[in-house]
Amino acid sequence: MRGLMQDVPLTIDTIFRHAEQHHGDVPIVTDGPAGRSRSTYAEWAQRTRRLGGVFDTLGISADGRIGTFGWNSQRHLELYFAGPCSGRVVHTLNIRLFPEQLTYIANHAEDEVVFVDRTVLHLLWPLIDTMKTVQHVVVMDDGGDNEVPDDPRVLDYETLLADAQAVDFHITDEGSAAYMCYTSGTTGNPKGVVYSHRSTYLHTMGVISPNAFGLSVRDAAMPVVPMFHANAWGIAHAGPAAGAAMIMPASMMQPKALADLIVEEGVTFTAGVPTIWQGVLPHLAGRPHKLREIGCGGSAVPKALSEAYREQVGLPILQAWGMTETHPVASSGILPPRFEDADDEARAAWRARAGIxxxxxxxxxxxxxxxxxxxxxxxxxxxxxxxxxxxxxxxxxxxxxxxxxxxxxxxxxxxxxxxxxxxxxxxxxxxKDLIKSGGEWISSVDLENAIMSHPKVKEAAVVGIPHPKWDERPLACVVLKEGETATEEEILEHLKPQVAKWWMPEGVEFIDEVPKTSVGKFSKKDLRSRFAEYVTKQ
Amino acid sequence: MRGLMQDVPLTIDTIFRHAEQHHGDVPIVTDGPAGRSRSTYAEWAQRTRRLGGVFDTLGISADGRIGTFGWNSQRHLELYFAGPCSGRVVHTLNIRLFPEQLTYIANHAEDEVVFVDRTVLHLLWPLIDTMKTVQHVVVMDDGGDNEVPDDPRVLDYETLLADAQAVDFHITDEGSAAYMCYTSGTTGNPKGVVYSHRSTYLHTMGVISPNAFGLSVRDAAMPVVPMFHANAWGIAHAGPAAGAAMIMPASMMQPKALADLIVEEGVTFTAGVPTIWQGVLPHLAGRPHKLREIGCGGSAVPKALSEAYREQVGLPILQAWGMTETHPVASSGILPPRFEDADDEARAAWRARAGIxxxxxxxxxxxxxxxxxxxxxxxxxxxxxxxxxxxxxxxxxxxxxxxxxxxxxxxxxxxxxxxxxxxxxxxxxxxKDLIKSGGEWISSVDLENAIMSHPKVKEAAVVGIPHPKWDERPLACVVLKEGETATEEEILEHLKPQVAKWWMPEGVEFIDEVPKTSVGKFSKKDLRSRFAEYVTKQ
The missing domain is CATH 2.30.38.10 (Luciferase; Domain 3)
Known part of the structure; x- marks a missing residue:
């Protein structure tokens, strides 16, 4: 027996129309070198419909790939919706990828056009001749001072928009492609994930739900996590779907600028990787704010960081887990009521997990x-x-x-x-980061957390190094806080009561910073090759 | 171009497994004549799997209709999930329907079995021979004192469950039927709405979202709105999906019992029709509670009622709108931030609407x-x-x-x-309740609201009566508060400054109570026939 319900597809244009019809007066604020620009969903919707017209004018194929290369901004949000709502596929190019990776993914996805923020034009333009399918480069003038090349391929976003006709959006197949995100593994070529309308819609509903980010018309949401990577953890869709105000940092990603934005724009929800919140903390501590939740993920959230936020900002960090392949948010850990009477330690331990x-x-x-x-x-x-x-x-x-x-x-x-x-x-x-020592596994993450609980330690990365007897042994690479000094013995003494004896690192190397991948995660591949010749003690 | 995402269907067994795996320790409390019984989602899940085995034992067809005739209880929640998760279709019989309507819908849906609470067995059993396809009547002993007939068709729920094997649930087609709800219009036969797995899943996500009921693991949800009508506004699914505790009033629907349950079980969210909240108010006013939201719908929520809750209970009523045909919740009206500085009157006026x-x-x-x-x-x-x-x-x-x-x-x-x-x-x-007077429409709802703002008035229903010159004219049927007296002139004087002259009722009839339909709405059909011969004044 079949249900007798309407056969209405789950498509992104539904989210678009919802924001357009019901949340037109809700603000969208975009920061920039020249100050903050203010708009509304009503204006955004009108511009987004015209952007659909621009794609037609440019002759983008019916399901053509539209590359974007830019910060979190209202214009990027226009692209996020005009693309899929007009049947095209938005391919977000990660501005932090290495040049050869950018060339690879633009060619692999067959991008027909790239929309680029002027502040990052210098990263893209030198590669343009290597991108074989790209016919147009549309520059979005975000106040950057890069020179705009005098080239027939180069067009101006606002000029195109001013000349364009608004279009209607009617996607009928929820399984059709909406976005491509490439994930840059540490080996091999980047791999493309293709989100559909249906998956985006359902992920949006999941992210909105109160066990996750809990977004509503009462919120002002600031995605710090970039729209050029894993679709900003769904916030770029959840905002319009919930009627939440959107506060966009754009290129103003300095810790103090982010803290100012939070305080001055009444941000209630924000999300980003641990490194970001590490930097923002001193600029936010003690200031009045309206934050009710800070989402964090991408790599494990150090318990110490979450607790520092609880003490100095008034709310702990909410850990979420996921990956580009899961859209990306798959779990999070809001505290259930049974912790009401638990002590801080038990609550912090729960929060340090990846969640339900x-x-x-x-x-x-x-x-x-x-x-x-x-x-x-x-x-x-x-x-x-x-x-x-x-x-x-x-x-x-x-x-x-x-x-x-x-x-x-x-x-x-x-x-x-x-x-x-x-x-x-x-x-x-x-x-691939597990360390196999004498046939047993050692968790690099657990060791790192133990080391990072040392008051002098800013960051720590543990990697496996070759060992003649045990195959692999852990090596601790430690970054100290500014002005601190410490010895290997001091770090190891700190570890002793916390980990099994055979987990103890072979040595401690003090380094200036942990090398990061293009998306801000520890690049253990770099550390492994740097210390490949490390001579172990026994 | 297609998305490359997993083809996982939106089915109710996903919600079931989510509650079973991740919220096993969350309580389910069911009230009853013999006191409250306490369980958890873990126990519920185990019993629900065994109930799937019971259906097999009883020989229910692969997509057979399972009738339920009972209150909001844990057992009803077991039926809600064991039915669709095993491929069957749960048909909730409204215990307040007239006997001939019950016979009609059981035959129309072809129910193979009916599960009935002992407290309402006397309403069902006399009809059983008129229900042609029903082969089994399974009695759920909820502490009622109805005699259980000695009849081979009659079985005991707990006995069946104790003997049954737990089954696995794997629904693969999200379009398949999950529930049937009949809506009793005021004319013609009841009409059956057939919800699918997909529609139920998506409605659940909608109801959970913070612009609606905003349910999470932090909540204890009490559905007062019955599971036998329009699927308890989705709360019976939203609870397990969100990991919220479920507080079930069962047959203990007296206003004081509901207020006690709210206070003593720490209910944070509840929902029901206006009449319920009207009754509960004096029993809840001034008592400590954990409520964060009271949902209300089914008929328009009088502004005065919502404001009385705001003043005496500490939170206004959230109005929602929908109908059986919309699963049923389709809109609601949480207050957007632009009302932060608005006065009470403006906020109350917003809340009196059906919402976004x-x-x-x-x-x-x-x-x-x-x-x-x-x-x-x-x-x-x-x-x-x-x-x-x-x-x-x-x-x-x-x-x-x-x-x-x-x-x-x-x-x-x-x-x-x-x-x-x-x-x-x-x-x-x-x-059908609009009044057409001299070719122009008069809103009966607007007139009722105006009359109900009179301090002596408890309820008012306005119906159109035949008129030789104007075709129809409004007649006000007014129920006064206990101990109050009033004259027609007094009511009309109160209306004068509020409505256009040609909207003024032809007369005011004081009645003892407004007749209600089986789902508690004003039965204007009854009033129209009662006053069909009303002689108008001009």
Missing amino acids: PFLGVEARIVDADTLEEQPWDDEATGELQVRGPWCAAAYYNPDAGVELTTPDGWMKTGDVAAMSPDGNIRIADRT | PFLGVEARIVDADTLEEQPWDDEATGELQVRGPWCAAAYYNPDAGVELTTPDGWMKTGDVAAMSPDGNIRIADRT
Whole structure:
């Protein structure tokens, strides 16, 4: 027997019309070198419809790829909706990728046009001749001072918009492609994930729900996490869908500028990676604000950082977990009522976990070889695998041998995790960052957390280095806080009561900073090659 | 180009597993004549899986209809999930329907079994021989004292459950039927609405979102609105989906019992029709509670009632709008931030509206004959029509001539509404309750609101009565508060400054109570026939 309900597809133009019709007076604020510009969803919607007309004028194919290369801004939000709502596919180019990766992904996705913020034009323009399918470069003047090349391919965003006709949006197939995001693994070529209208819609509903970010008309949402990477954790869709004000930092990503934006624009919700919040803390501490939630993810949130926010800003950090392949948000950890009477330590320990999978994502941990499920006892670990309508099924035209899905239909995350009895995820490590010592696994993440609880330590990364007897042994790479000094012995003494003896690092190397990948994560590949020749003590 | 995301269906077993795996320790409390029983989602899940086994034992067809006839209880929640999760269709029989309507719908839906609470067995059992397809009557002993018939068709719920095997749930087609709800119009036979897995899932996500009921693990949700009517406004799904505790009043629906449950079980969210909240108010006023939101709908929420809650309970009532055909919740009106500095009057006026359609529901007002769209200026009225994945497309095997959908694919609601410029719905009337006087429309709802603002008036219903010159004229039927007396002149004087002269009722009839339909709405059909011979004054 069939249900007798309307066959209305889950498409992004529904979100667009919702914001246009019902939240027209809600503000969109974009920061910039020349100050903040103010607009509304009504203006944004009108411009977005005209942007659909621009795509027609430029002759973009019916499902052509539209590259974007820019900060979090109102214009980027126009592209986010005009693209999929007119049937095209928005391909967000990560401005922090290496040049050869940018060339690779623009060609692999077959971008027909790239929209670029003037402040980052110098990163893109030198590559333009290597991007074989790109016919137009549309410059969005965000107050940057890069010279705009005198070239027939170069067009101005506002000029195009002023001349364009507004168009109607009617997507009928919820399975059609909406966005492409490439994920830059530490090996091989970047891999393209293709979000659909349906997956975007459902992820948006998941992100809005109160167990996640809980967005409503009462909020002013500031995505610090970039729109050029993993769709800004869904906030760029959740804002319009919830009628929340959008506060866009654009290129003004300095910690003080972010803190000012939070305070002055009444931001209630924001999200970004731990490094960002580390930097913002001293600029926000003690100031009046309206924040009710700070989302954090991308890499594990140090407990110390969350607690520092609780003490100095008045609210702890909410940890979320996910990856480009999960749209990206898949779990988060808001505190259930049973912690009402718990002490700070117990609450902080809960918050330090990756959280409960959202409704719409199912999770399991398995032996990666046998696919045998591991028990949820918070001790057994296994590869975390997920399933759900906003999990990727496959990469876009992947290199030979790259497989995302198990034979029984689950997505391989490459994370190693344990699960508490109620299915709260504790990420133990990335599969490839685990250290195999004498046949046993050591979690680099657990060691890093233990080291980072030392008051003099700013950052720590632990990598496996070759060892003649044990195959691999951990090496601690430590960045001290400004003005501090410490010895290897001091760090190791601090670790002793916290970790098993055979987990103790072979040595401690003090470094100036932990090298980061293009998306701000620790680049352990760099550290491993830097210390490949490290001579162990025994 | 297609998205490359997992093809995972939106099904109710996903919600079930989410609650089972991640919220096992969250309480479910069911009130009853013998006191409150306490359980958890873990126990509920285990029992629900066994209930799936019971259906197999009873030989219920693969998509057979399972009738339920009972209060809001844990057992009803087991049926709500075991039915659709095992492929069957749960048909909730409204215990307040007239006997001939119950017979009609059980036969029309072809129910194979009916699960009935012992407290209401006396309403069902006399009809059982008229229900041609019903082979089993399963009695749920909720502490009622009805005698259980000695009949081979009668079985005991707990006995069946104790003997059953737990089953696995795997629904693969999100379009398959999950529930049937009949809506008892005031004319013709009841009409069956068939919800699908997909529509239920999406409505659940909509109801959870913070612009609606905003449910999370932090909540204890008490559905007062019955599970036997319009699926308890989605709360029976939203609770498990959000990991909120469920507080079930069962047969203990007396105002004081409800107030006690709210206070003693720490209820944070509840919802019901205005009549309920009218009754509960004196029992709740001044007592400590944890309520953060009271949802209300089914009929217009009198402004005075909402304001009384604000003053005496500490929070106003949240108005929601919808109907069985919209699953049922389609819009609600949480206050946007621009009202922060508004006065009480402006805030109350906003709250008295039906609210903004949820993401997932699009609305329009049209001339019912020409389908011409009417402007959103808060003055023009038209039939409210809606579109979205949780709006019904058609009734189940309807009588000839019953049409739910317009030729261009919108659902006809039968409500007459105006829309504010930002698409906030103001229900003017039911199409059939509008009074056509001299070719012009008079809103019975507007007149009722004006009369109910008189301090002596408890309830008022306005109906159209035949008039030789004007075709129809309004008649006010007024129920006074206990101990009050008033004259017709007094009521009309009160109206004069509020409504146009030609809207003034022909007369005022003082009655003991407004007759109600089986779902607690004003039965204007009854009033119209009672006063059909009313002689007008001119």
